[in-house]
Amino acid sequence: MTLTHSRIAPALGVLVDGVALASLTPQEFDALYRLWGEHHVLVLRNQELTNAGFERFSAMLGELDPPPNQGAGRKSVPGHPNLYVVSNRKSEQGEPLGALGDGEAQWHTDMSYLERPPFASMLWSIELPSEGGDTWFASMPAALRSMPADLVQRIERLSIKHDGTYDSGGNVRKGMTANDDPTQSVGTLHPIVIRQPETGERTLYLGRRRNAYIPGLSLPESDELLDTIWAYATAPGVTLRHRWQLGDVVLWNNFTTMHRRDAFPPDQFRTLHRSQIKGRNIPQSASSTPSPKEFA
Template structure:
């Protein structure tokens, strides 16, 4: 069967059919990769995989990152240290086998507090609740295009400090000290507008809203401007809602999208295995790139 794809929304996302990730060939991967670069998020349904096959496909995109230090610590898939578990399931000792529990995860970009943030992330559904737990994505290039010219002119000269104190579930990361002064928290500066290193596309680059700070501005002024930016970044018309089915694999560009998760019933189980592609770029704004 030939590989074919169907756009999900005008702003982002495509479903891909005709490829079995368990046996994907280099030629098939090149087609999937090109579709992903154009649409930022791709969905491949009905995949029957082992962890080894999921890891193999992930590694075709780039070098894998180990699990991040979430509120529950680092939670790897047993025997696969580069894959990690997103789950509310607990073991016989009552300890969580994965991270992020069953609550809502707010809009964020994965590990944006690093100097070289991850290039891509991927989830594979293993266990699902009867309802809830949907994952939402937002297109940052589309958000930038929707912003008025005077706002773009202002923010393209500014940078945000991306906080590393809390994970996307609002939990304090292991080894971090609670801190809600964004000027003092642990984090990294990135331009608000970046050039996507592998495609040249201009895009907003946002992380977590909590503890974000626009460098050089008083906190109250930074908060007002961040609220305006986030209002464009989370507009319904630039978002995609993914309702999970067993066997789904979803791959997204971590430099051009944000994502969030709906809560789901605490007495039901949701388990997904996750991979992440290690970042290799220090992000640059169009102004920095022009000056280079």
């Protein structure tokens, strides 16, 4: 088969056909990587994979990260400690077998509370409900471009504290203590406007809204500004909705996108396996990093 691709939404996302990840050639990988770099979200359907094959493809992108510490703890795929289970299934004893349950997952960037956040994440669909559970993505470069110049000038030298207390489902992470004072919660500072490390593209870097805080502002001032930023970052014109099919593999760039998940019926099951590529860069302010030419 010949690799073909089509744009999914104006701001981001590309659907690729004619590629089997289980037997990917170096030339096909290079083509996928270029498309991903341009469109930020890569969708491949009808992939016939094993966990070993999924992990093998993931490792072509870089060193793998172990599963994050979610409200349900660290949920690995048996025999594959670097793969992470996203599922609402439970054991006979009622213990969650995966993370995030069946509720809505709010807009977020994966593990942005770390000093060196993961570079990329990928999901492979194993089991799906009859409705719900769609994943939405938002383009942070497009959101930044949509902002008025005075707003960009205001935020490009500011930072956000990325809270590490809660996961994207709103659950307190294992070992953390609930804290709803954003000025005091545990987190890491990152610039609001950064450059994508590989391309130099200017992009917002936001994390998740809950407990986010802009140091130097009062809490009401910070909340007002963050609400304004999030309105641009999640506007319909910069988002896409992915309706899952069995065998889908979706790869996204954590430095240039946010994502969220719709809730789904609690009496149905949704299981996906996720890989994560370890971060190679600390997010750097766009106002203090080299020009794009120097990233070539």
